[in-house]
Amino acid sequence: MALRKTASPAVKLDSLSDVNDLGKPWRFTDEDTGLTVTRSCVWSPPGCHPVGCGLKLYTDENGRLVKVEGDENHPVTQGRLCVRCIALKDYEYNNSRILHPMKRDRDKRGQADAWEEITWDEALDLIEERYTEITGKYGKESFVNFGGTGREGGVSCMTYTAMVWQTPNACYTQSGYACYFPRLAAGTMSAGLVYPEMDYAGCLPGRYDDPEYHVPEAVVLWGKVPTVSNPDGAFGHAVIDLMKRGSKLIMVDSRVNWLTTRAAYHLQLRPGTDTAIGMAMLDVIIREGLYDHDFVEKWCYGFEQLAERVATMPPEKAAEICGVPAEDIIGAARLYANAEAATIQWGLATDQKTNGMQQAQCIIALMAITGNIDRPGGQITTGGAVALDADTEEDDEYMPYMALDDDELRGKMIGLKEYPAYCGMSQNSHADLTLRCMETDEPYPLRIGAFAGNNLLACTSAEPKRWEAAINRSLEFVIGFDCFMTPSIQAVCDIVLPLATVVERDSTVAAAYGSAPLYFGTQNKCVDEGDCRGDLELLYILGKRLNPKRFEEFDSYYDLLQFLRFGKSRMFEELREQVCIQSKNEYYKYEKGLMRPDGAPGFNTPTGRVELYNLGFQQFGDDPLPYYEEPDFSPISTPELLEDYPFVLTTGARTYAFFHSEHRQIPRLRELNPNPLVEINPETAKKLGVVDGQWCRVFNQFGEAYLKAKLTVSVKPDVIHAQHGWWFPEEDGNAPHNYGVCRSNINNLIPNFHVGKLGFGAPFKCMLCNVEGTDENFDTDMQLIQDKFGELR
Amino acid sequence: MEAMGLLIDYELCTGCQSCEVSCKEEHDYPVGKWGIRVLDDGPWEIEPGHYNWNKIPVPSDLCDLCIDRTSRGREPICVHHCLANVMTYGSVCELAKKMDGTKRQVIFTPVYKPYEKLRD
Ligand code: SF4
Ligand code: SF4
Numbered sequence: 001m002a003l004r005k006t007a008s009p010a011v012k013l014d015s016l017s018d019v020n021d022l023g024k025p026w027r028f029t030d031e032d033t034g035l036t037v038t039r040s041c042v043w044s045p046p047g048c049h050p051v052g053c054g055l056k057l058y059t060d061e062n063g064r065l066v067k068v069e070g071d072e073n074h075p076v077t078q079g080r081l082c083v084r085c086i087a088l089k090d091y092e093y094n095n096s097r098i099l100h101p102m103k104r105d106r107d108k109r110g111q112a113d114a115w116e117e118i119t120w121d122e123a124l125d126l127i128e129e130r131y132t133e134i135t136g137k138y139g140k141e142s143f144v145n146f147g148g149t150g151r152e153g154g155v156s157c158m159t160y161t162a163m164v165w166q167t168p169n170a171c172y173t174q175s176g177y178a179c180y181f182p183r184l185a186a187g188t189m190s191a192g193l194v195y196p197e198m199d200y201a202g203c204l205p206g207r208y209d210d211p212e213y214h215v216p217e218a219v220v221l222w223g224k225v226p227t228v229s230n231p232d233g234a235f236g237h238a239v240i241d242l243m244k245r246g247s248k249l250i251m252v253d254s255r256v257n258w259l260t261t262r263a264a265y266h267l268q269l270r271p272g273t274d275t276a277i278g279m280a281m282l283d284v285i286i287r288e289g290l291y292d293h294d295f296v297e298k299w300c301y302g303f304e305q306l307a308e309r310v311a312t313m314p315p316e317k318a319a320e321i322c323g324v325p326a327e328d329i330i331g332a333a334r335l336y337a338n339a340e341a342a343t344i345q346w347g348l349a350t351d352q353k354t355n356g357m358q359q360a361q362c363i364i365a366l367m368a369i370t371g372n373i374d375r376p377g378g379q380i381t382t383g384g385a386v387a388l389d390a391d392t393e394e395d396d397e398y399m400p401y402m403a404l405d406d407d408e409l410r411g412k413m414i415g416l417k418e419y420p421a422y423c424g425m426s427q428n429s430h431a432d433l434t435l436r437c438m439e440t441d442e443p444y445p446l447r448i449g450a451f452a453g454n455n456l457l458a459c460t461s462a463e464p465k466r467w468e469a470a471i472n473r474s475l476e477f478v479i480g481f482d483c484f485m486t487p488s489i490q491a492v493c494d495i496v497l498p499l500a501t502v503v504e505r506d507s508t509v510a511a512a513y514g515s516a517p518l519y520f521g522t523q524n525k526c527v528d529e530g531d532c533r534g535d536l537e538l539l540y541i542l543g544k545r546l547n548p549k550r551f552e553e554f555d556s557y558y559d560l561l562q563f564l565r566f567g568k569s570r571m572f573e574e575l576r577e578q579v580c581i582q583s584k585n586e587y588y589k590y591e592k593g594l595m596r597p598d599g600a601p602g603f604n605t606p607t608g609r610v611e612l613y614n615l616g617f618q619q620f621g622d623d624p625l626p627y628y629e630e631p632d633f634s635p636i637s638t639p640e641l642l643e644d645y646p647f648v649l650t651t652g653a654r655t656y657a658f659f660h661s662e663h664r665q666i667p668r669l670r671e672l673n674p675n676p677l678v679e680i681n682p683e684t685a686k687k688l689g690v691v692d693g694q695w696c697r698v699f700n701q702f703g704e705a706y707l708k709a710k711l712t713v714s715v716k717p718d719v720i721h722a723q724h725g726w727w728f729p730e731e732d733g734n735a736p737h738n739y740g741v742c743r744s745n746i747n748n749l750i751p752n753f754h755v756g757k758l759g760f761g762a763p764f765k766c767m768l769c770n771v772e773g774t775d776e777n778f779d780t781d782m783q784l785i786q787d788k789f790g791e792l793r
Numbered sequence: 794m795e796a797m798g799l800l801i802d803y804e805l806c807t808g809c810q811s812c813e814v815s816c817k818e819e820h821d822y823p824v825g826k827w828g829i830r831v832l833d834d835g836p837w838e839i840e841p842g843h844y845n846w847n848k849i850p851v852p853s854d855l856c857d858l859c860i861d862r863t864s865r866g867r868e869p870i871c872v873h874h875c876l877a878n879v880m881t882y883g884s885v886c887e888l889a890k891k892m893d894g895t896k897r898q899v900i901f902t903p904v905y906k907p908y909e910k911l912r913d
């Protein structure tokens with residue numbers, strides 16, 4: 001993705017005083033306090049997707065971070081920040097951070113007091129010794145790297161596996177890779193577009209008033225509350241900016257949330273039934289002739305077949321399946337299709353169902369047949385692959401750092417045979433089959449592993465106890481790398497390395513993983529925490545040890561950073577002076593031959609068109625057209641279970657306070673949401689005899705979790721929503737208690753092995769459950785949290 | 794002296810709580826102490842399909858209108874960080890001019906530790 005030469009001056013917000021720091025350089029002295037201010041665009045840790053918000057980091061003469069403020073020079077965030085960066089100091093100097101490498105005997109896994117502090121040299125020697133010994137015995141493929149979501153660490157997982165560990169088995173440990181990747185795969189297979197993002201003028205210097213931009217008349221938020229989640233690296237409150245400028249909202253969401261109360265349409269569907277809504281909206285738009293005839297004629301493939309297929313799902317039928325009035329589906333479809341420009345943000349909910357690839361297919365079809373792809377105010381696209389790199393225009397060399405270059409080894413990737421689309425596209429071993437492999441040693445033993453920004457026992461994995469047992473059964477040596485001790489590291493690791501935060505190391509960030517033209521920033525170090533290393537710094541250090549030949553060309557960490565993240569034409573020092581540079585973009589790239597590697601007009605698919613009839617799906621054994629399938633466990637597909645489990649369970653709505661399983665030890669954030677909550681409709685609660693604030697047991701045939709009842713009409717009477725990612729760093733870390741990670745983990749109720757035909761998607765947001773009130777009281781004592789973690793280092 | 798205050802377009806306050814946490818960081822207020830709190834009024838049904846849900850940030854008796862910052866000409870830190878950009882600081886007369894009855898708004902004129910004057 002090409003960048004502009006320099007940063008443009010940011011558009012000033014009206015609420016910003018005339019005394020401000022607009023136009024200040026990347027590092028300056030604050031006149032009032034004499035403190036040194038370092039401007040930075042940050043990306044985890046603290047956990048976050050690559051939104052790359054602008055920060056001003058104030059350090060004193062001792063190099064201590066004393067204050068954090070939003071940077072008004074940032075083109076998109078303009079000084080605004082979410083609570084997690086506002087409380088960055090409390091994270092940075094939290095007294096429970098891991099600051100030195102530590103090791104522990106394998107037979108002491110689970111013992112919180114058995115860790116022994118060691119030096120980096122000792123740590124690296126130990127890793128090299130065990131790595132050489134175990135992979136020597138079982139092969140390089142016996143290494144599995146557990147990747148997590150969003151953080152720089154999770155995203156660098158594939159780079160680690162390819163360049164350092166030299167294993168084919170990078171594994172995002174969530175069943176069906178039910179996060180982000182299914183959408184990427186559907187986008188790529190349908191249109192050669194990885195992630196058609198809502199266009200919020202992020203790459204335009206004049207932003208919403210830029211002459212190139214058009215404010216969309218309609219914004220569809222589908223299984224997504226972007227204000228809270230900053231999804232996939234988009235600045236969520238851009239939706240508010242658009243609402244102020246007149247955009248109307250269409251929300252597809254099983255819960256009433258704050259945004260739905262401001263929406264023109266809220267399609268409050270039964271969880272897991274989205275594909276039916278998608279097909280019905282397509283049917284309305286096609287039958288009423290509201291589509292962009294010209295675009296369909298020139299740039300779509302399989303329109304007639306799609307029309308025929310979606311005609312099997314008229315709005316009345318979808319209404320019955322989804323529990324949404326047919327006239328609302330029709331009204332929403334008309335509002336969307338009649339808009340001059342309209343845009344859709346597709347959410348994680350897309351991925352968290354077995355039928356998710358078909359939902360994604362419908363959403364791409366909606367974007368396409370209304371002509372909104374690559375239209376100003378529609379879906380903005382790079383027209384190519386995800387590019388974490390800054391500048392492939394000046395520097396066109398492809399950087400294959402995410403793929404292993406040894407084909408034979410690559411062929412051993414777990415799941416490549418069973419799910420070639422999943423494994424081939426994601427360069428990940430299949431999550432569910434990796435679990436099975438650790439349980440059975442089939443097709444071969446996995447014996448050594450590492451964590452990359454993942455806390456699977458608290459957060460990512462379904463049936464977490466099963467994952468824990470499988471890892472402890474199979475892996476002889478496991479490496480942890482994090483800022484804080486997590487329940488996952490405590491339960492299964494033998495060595496843990498201290499991870500640096502955003503203020504402790506230099507790096508870069510491409511907003512939204514570079515999947516949309518937005519901006520590219522530098523993360524600028526301003527604090528030295530001695531023993532901590534950044535995600536890519538460790539990559540360099542370990543690479544030099546374990547794969548010295550591959551790392552020969554890098555003389556320093558900065559060489560590696562340059563290789564991985566931006567081309568040879570610019571240096572980090574030069575980029576950092578700009579702090580944040582917007583991308584260049586052209587709309588209507590498909591007309592100009594900018595979408596395909598061969599330079600021909602059209603889309604990067606075999607037919608050169610958006611494949612509404614999807615040849616890729618067909619090739620890998622799925623139906624080329626979208627179809628609706630009930631969730632595996634639902635009132636319709638398993639009515640016999642309703643007596644025991646009468647409610648539909650949906651999980652994982654985001655909170656402002658936390659990034660997934662992080663931040664529970666930050667008092668000022670924990671205070672915003674002290675307890676794990678389960679949302680129950682007041683009518684239902686009355687029948688169950690549950691009162692507001694009572695602790696409940698939520699359970700089904702797979703497991704149980706204890707959460708605190710929040711009675712709210714956010715959920716319909718037959719739906720239960722539970723928060724995710726909970727553990728309690730204030731509690732005992734020793735096994736079996738392990739910070740109470742089992743007690744409230746809603747993933748105890750989610751099974752593995754309910755994935756779609758291509759291997760993608762899992763039912764994290766559409767299970768069945770029951771609820772009962774208990775006499776237990778697990779209320780968090782906030783004073784205890786303050787006493788334990790409030791005193792900063 | 795001109796009365797200064799905070800104008801909040803609560804119609805689009807998302808409840809992000811950036812104001813709450815910013816204020817705590819700026820003033821070093823620990824757990825249990827706040828300079829501003831976001832009142833969460835909803836969701837409750839007005840009529841089928843229509844809900845009342847307003848997030849209304851209410852300054853507490855610990856709000857000093859960021860005197861340290863505002864005396865240097867800067868806006869309060871909650872205003873600076875507000876994700877929805879719905880807070881404005883200024884003189885009440887100027888702020889009132891921005892109210893025309895077409896959207897949900899409120900002006901607050903907090904007083905810092907008002908109890909200190911009770912025995913004056
Ligand atoms: S969205 Fe991410 S980068 Fe932005 S302020 Fe929040 S935590 Fe920081
Ligand atoms: S004006 Fe300052 S003191 Fe008052 S609520 Fe906002 S941040 Fe707190």
Ligand code: SF4
Pocket residue numbers: 801805806807808809810811812813831848850871874875876877878879880
């Ligand atoms: S910071 Fe702004 S949007 Fe967020 S809760 Fe406060 S007033 Fe509302």
